[in-house]
Amino acid sequence: VTADQVKALRQDIQRFLLQYEFGLREIETKLSILRDEFLELHDYNPIEHVSSRVKSPESLLEKVARKGVARDLDSIRAHITDIAGVRVTCSFVADVHRLFSLLTQQDDVTVREVKDYIAHPKPNGYQSLHAVIEIPVFLSTGRTSVPVEVQFRTIAMDFWASLEHKIYYKYDAAVPDQLTTELREAASTAAELDARMARLHRQIHGPQG
Numbered sequence: 001v002t003a004d005q006v007k008a009l010r011q012d013i014q015r016f017l018l019q020y021e022f023g024l025r026e027i028e029t030k031l032s033i034l035r036d037e038f039l040e041l042h043d044y045n046p047i048e049h050v051s052s053r054v055k056s057p058e059s060l061l062e063k064v065a066r067k068g069v070a071r072d073l074d075s076i077r078a079h080i081t082d083i084a085g086v087r088v089t090c091s092f093v094a095d096v097h098r099l100f101s102l103l104t105q106q107d108d109v110t111v112r113e114v115k116d117y118i119a120h121p122k123p124n125g126y127q128s129l130h131a132v133i134e135i136p137v138f139l140s141t142g143r144t145s146v147p148v149e150v151q152f153r154t155i156a157m158d159f160w161a162s163l164e165h166k167i168y169y170k171y172d173a174a175v176p177d178q179l180t181t182e183l184r185e186a187a188s189t190a191a192e193l194d195a196r197m198a199r200l201h202r203q204i205h206g207p208q209g
């Protein structure tokens with residue numbers, strides 16, 4: 001491989017990843033519009049926090065290898081759907097569902113996949129609502145469609161997931177049984193807290209929240 005080829009490849013990858021960056025911006029704008037409008041209409045902010053990231057080239061290539069995907073941009077585009085990721089953290093489970101519906105029902109959004117780990121938590125206790133959605137992005141070369149993985153969760157679910165993530169990496173995926181059990185218990189404590197906070201919230205704001 002010549003130096004020119006490496007340079008060309010790097011440019012291709014940069015342009016490829018840039019489209020995902022644009023996809024994130026579209027979703028972030030949609031979320032901030034929903035938040036601001038909600039605040040205006042109901043004097044209430046259903047979103048606690050939004051974070052987003054484009055996968056780094058290293059982490060993308062690691063996933064490509066792990067999933068056995070061919071190392072060309074078309075295959076990567078088709079098979080890796082979380083290159084662009086947005087995490088929406090809400091106070092209450094009802095807001096998670098509300099935001100999910102408001103975003104996925106927009107008519108320029110196509111839902112490719114939904115994984116409801118709130119209705120069906122993972123065996124380790126993980127809870128979140130995931131959607132892979134496609135969003136149009138308009139470039140000088142024309143319209144393109146970009147997949148973005150959006151994770152909706154409550155503050156309690158987010159608290160749990162960030163600790164679990166650290167533990168998982170600390171033990172290099174081989175988490176001791178005792179910790180696995182405690183994590184599962186902590187996940188149900190988090191779910192109980194969510195239910196309890198929702199009840200309190202309803203007492204103050206009524207069933208519509």
Ligand code: 0O2
Nearest residue numbers: 055082085115122124126130151160161162163164165166
């Ligand atoms: P990061 O660093 O957040 O990007 P896969 O993406 O193929 O490994 P799958 O089944 O295709 O897994 O996707 P899934 O289940 O929708 O999960 C994708 C993302 O959800 C993960 O991305 C995490 O962000 C989050 N997630 C899923 N399961 C867990 C879990 O058990 N614990 C925690 N803490 N997070 C989880 P990445 O790429 O793994 O990580």
